[in-house]
Amino acid sequence: MIITSQGFGHFTHGINNQDFGMENDNKDMLLILDGCSQATYAESGTRLFAQLFSRKEEWDNLEKFEDNVKDVFDYLIEMMKNYYPTQESLEKDFIMENLLFTIIACFETEDAYIVKLFGDGYIITQNKKGLISYIKFSYGKCPPYFAYRYCPQSAPSFAGYQFKTFVFDKKAFQKVAIATDGIMPIAKGNNKGLDFDIVNGNKTLIEMEIKRQRMSFFDDVTIGMFGGKANGEFRETEKVEKEKMDDGKGFFKQRRRDRKTETTAVY
Secondary structure: EEEOOOOHHHHOOOOOOOOOEEOOOOOEOOOEEEEEOOOOHHHHHHHHHHHHHOOOOOOOOOOOOOHHHHHHHHHHHHHHHHOOOOOOHHHHHHHHHHHOOOEEEEEEEEEEEEEEEEEEEEEEEEOOOOOOEEEEEEEEEEOHHHHHHOOOOOOOOHHHOOEEEEEEEOOEEEEEEOHHHHHHHHHOOOOOOHHHHHHHHHHHHHHHHHHHHHHHOOOEEEEEEHHHHHHHHHHHHHHHHHHHHHOOEEEHHHHHOEEEEEEEEEE
């Protein structure tokens, strides 16, 4: 399940949502892309990449994921070479204006959740005790985008970066979600009550809350979650919980205490 929303900062500056997200038909693979705000055509780049990537054979295969990403970048850049007279112009005028974006994928297997990340963003986890944590990956204003591999002149210091891979065993973690760095207001605790909605895939309530507090989300935000329920099912669940709260307010207070989160920054 994918939720994406234009950041208020982009809205006020006339910039479209540069994020993009998708999931496979089996609902066991999520992919989100976060376009660089400094790249003029990042919005086009994320969507073009996603279209081509989703047409790769077994595009949602965990073992082939990194090779599939490289194949799409190879194809795009090889195709565009003839339109730029020099390597420098190819890098500055095409690659760095179109293809700078974070790549985060999450795969659900029988035994684990596996996250592949290249760039910045968040991994949201819920352990078996119910504690929800936000793992932050931040590199300041210069994340190591995958496209820099093709920019030896413009970004030589990023050439050696690889995908980061994280395995969350289901014996220890009951839920894992992924998000672009626009989720920061929620990770900081500014939007109370959304943590459980994220790990439970409550799309309707999350979208409503982001819209209600839109001004606090300066950057585009995209969240990828497994599971979720239809709107009617959530209404029924909320009705049951309301009845329990009416019978004894201790239920509500305990549920609120369990929403505490922790944030870990990784540089």
